[in-house]
């Protein structure tokens with residue numbers, strides 16, 4: 697039976713790449729992933745690298761599954777954790793009923809890094825991703841959660857549902873403009889930045905960076921220890 701390991705690469709810093717992830721990549725004959733993910737493993741790769749882009753996405757995953765069927769060990773590296781808006785779902789879709797075993801090595805998600813930086817527990821948080829596009833059902837889920845005063849962490853859609861648009865959507869639906877928002881940008885990278893703001897201010901914010909948005913409708917103030925710059929530096 698062929699075998700694919702879907703490996704979490706963490707939020708971006710090499711410090712967050714686990715030993716288990718490095719070992720899985722080192723043992724693979726073929727390593728598939730975005731350029732950003734592959735870069736994190738450049739010293740741990742002995743196999744053939746197959747770079748994954750938006751243009752070759754389906755074909756490359758198909759190629760990876762075929763290589764696994766031919767007996768090669770394949771690692772698919774996914775930034776953050778593969779199970780949160782990562783590569784686990786598309787890999788499982790391509791594998792379908794084929795004779796290929798799939799395993800996962802978990803990684804630190806940007807969601808976890810955001811919760812850590814913002815000093816919040818996240819066991820009761822509503823987690824949403826619009827990274828692969830925005831649907832009416834997703835927007836409704838977001839609105840319902842915020843209206844219910846739930847803590848929400850979400851990945852914006854960099855093209856169709858950006859922070860600005862999310863803030864405009866929520867305030868347009870009558871959500872309090874002073875609702876507290878923390879923007880967790882470029883987590884674990886040198887350019888990391890945390891910004892405490894409100895939905896109103898967020899309507900004008902446009903950073904173009906990797907961002908997790910944390911919304912906490914019921915609490916307007918954040919711990920004093922939460923500061924807005926490079927926490928780990």
Ligand SMILES: C[S@@+](CC[C@H](N)C(=O)[O-])C[C@H]1O[C@@H](n2cnc3c(N)ncnc32)[C@H](O)[C@@H]1O
Nearest residue numbers: 707776777780782805806851882883906907908
């Ligand atoms: C395709 S999703 C992958 C999420 C990933 N599987 C995870 O668990 O973090 C990519 C989105 O995750 C968020 N993201 C990834 N890395 C990040 C980082 N270092 N800082 C902030 N957000 C990040 C951004 O919203 C980015 O557009």
